Amino acid sequence: MAAARQEAVTRQEAVAGARRIVVKVGSSSLTTASGGLDADRVDALVDVLAAVRGGGPGSGREDGDGGREIVLVSSGAIAAGLAPLGLDRRPRDLARQQAAASVGQGLLVARYTASFARYGVRVGQVLLTSDDTSRRAHYRNAYSTLDQLLGMGALPVVNENDTVATDEIRFGDNDRLAALVAHLVRADLLVLLSDVDGLYDGDPSRPGSSRIAEVRGPDDLAGVAIGSAGRAGVGTGGMVTKVEAAGIAAAAGVPVVLTSASRAADGLAGRDTGTYFHSTGRRSTGRLLWLAHASTPQGALTLDDGAVRAVVQRRTSLLPAGIAAVEGDFSAGDPVELRDTAGRAVARGLVNFDAREMPRLLGRSTRELARELGPAYEREVVHRDDLVLLHP
Known part of the structure; x- marks a missing residue:
């Protein structure tokens, strides 16, 4: 009582x-x-x-x-x-x-x-x-x-x-x-x-x-x-x-x-x-x-196993070196899904690059990209402050 x-x-x-x-x-x-x-x-x-x-x-x-x-x-x-x-x-x-x-x-x-x-x-x-x-x-x-x-x-x-x-x-x-x-x-x-x-x-x-x-x-x-x-x-x-x-x-x-x-x-x-x-x-x-409940992803980034561990377990930003594939037609600032190699969505974030820019970034270090493309490319694809885990 x-x-x-x-x-x-x-x-x-x-x-x-x-x-x-x-x-x-x-x-x-x-x-x-x-x-x-x-x-x-x-x-x-x-x-x-x-x-x-x-x-x-x-x-x-x-x-x-x-x-x-x-x-x-x-x-x-x-x-x-x-x-x-x-x-x-x-x-x-x-x-x-x-x-x-x-x-x-x-x-x-x-x-x-x-x-x-x-x-x-x-x-x-x-x-x-x-x-x-x-x-x-x-x-x-x-x-x-x-x-x-x-x-x-x-x-x-x-x-x-x-x-x-x-x-x-x-x-x-x-x-x-x-x-x-x-x-x-x-x-x-x-x-x-x-x-x-x-x-x-x-x-x-x-x-x-x-x-x-x-x-x-x-x-x-x-x-x-x-x-x-x-x-x-x-x-x-x-x-x-x-x-x-x-x-x-x-x-x-x-x-x-x-x-x-x-x-x-x-x-x-x-x-x-x-x-x-x-x-x-x-x-x-x-x-x-x-981002987790109201946004509609405009595309998807497939992460290699190391990038998945870094994003999900260590809560780091997503760098271009850890991205294996890109889907969709999105612009910088759009929400995108981050997927593991099995296709499961593990996170969602606001991307810093347009989809058309992404193919030449995949698998490359930010230092290498900065040397070749300029200092604007020495940054995260998705910053950890703009990222939410879907399966923490």
């Missing part, structure tokens, strides 16, 4: 102590099944977030300790654009998805702007693609924009830039985007809201299924059957993507609350609702988290 009470206090303290919170809400929690925004649902969510942000009743901080910063990652652009374009379901082809997003994104932000205005809260729109977050300069700019908005008292509304993202540079779902944004803005808490009130050990619609109140690590999920997309049919994610996102955030030191939008107030107050994922790791260099 004492142990259970201690766990509840730990959860409550973590939530109540969070100053900067990322909240993600899915399409099914904002729209009707046929598409189109549900104004009442949007207003209900905004009521909760405004209370939390202002530190008033229901915020979990009734002690007068002040409000908190909120970043809202909101799906719903494509779903909101269905009805205005005469579409009865989410299209499968990218072009029509982008058209729906173009119409729906304006409607979505306008609805949030009007709803938050009831509380005197300004809204700022931030649209991202994974390309914006895996490149060094873009990553810094994304952080600066979000941090500046928060510093000026605005509430950022983040979404994937569906109108321009291609299949190659998509996050794929806003759950993963939310986990990465939580790390990017150095959030103290991530709250994932959907149409299901937490993670269950079976189908929640069937008798005998029980809610999993807390997850302390991957072992707690062994043998748990995790469902797919929600009932509304207008989103791309399901419980699988939420659990994966929770794992990304928790491993990066950010605890997670997973619950339904209808119980958002309880989740943000630290009450026993949904599923609480304890943080399992420490905060890492932000760019490396993006």
Whole structure:
């Protein structure tokens, strides 16, 4: 009994102590099944977030300790654009998805702007693609924009830039985007809201299924059957993507609350609702988290056995002498996979050379290359600060 009470206090303290919170809400929690925004649902969510942000009743901080910063990652652009374009379901082809997003994104932000205005809260729109977050300069700019908005008292509304993202540079779902944004803005808490009130050990619609109140690590999920997309049919994610996102955030030191939008107030107050994922790791260099989970490799470098040992075991930079083969059409600064001779990806990194430059570098020392090609070639192909191991 004492142990259970201690766990509840730990959860409550973590939530109540969070100053900067990322909240993600899915399409099914904002729209009707046929598409189109549900104004009442949007207003209900905004009521909760405004209370939390202002530190008033229901915020979990009734002690007068002040409000908190909120970043809202909101799906719903494509779903909101269905009805205005005469579409009865989410299209499968990218072009029509982008058209729906173009119409729906304006409607979505306008609805949030009007709803938050009831509380005197300004809204700022931030649209991202994974390309914006895996490149060094873009990553810094994304952080600066979000941090500046928060510093000026605005509430950022983040979404994937569906109108321009291609299949190659998509996050794929806003759950993963939310986990990465939580790390990017150095959030103290991530709250994932959907149409299901937490993670269950079976189908929640069937008798005998029980809610999993807390997850302390991957072992707690062994043998748990995790469902797919929600009932509304207008989103791309399901419980699988939420659990994966929770794992990304928790491993990066950010605890997670997973619950339904209808119980958002309880989740943000630290009450026993949904599923609480304890943080399992420490905060890492932000760019490396993006590199591991948000980037799409534009090519691959095959390493000889010695280079694999150097990169994986000794955590060194990758030099041209250890590269046996090159695949893909990439530019300097692009993410690439580093593979062993069996073809297994062992790491991912940002390459310092264009693909067309690589053939003449393979297997050669940096000193030799500098003598023949100039001092610009006396450097690593992938620096260890721009490299993340996939199988540490």
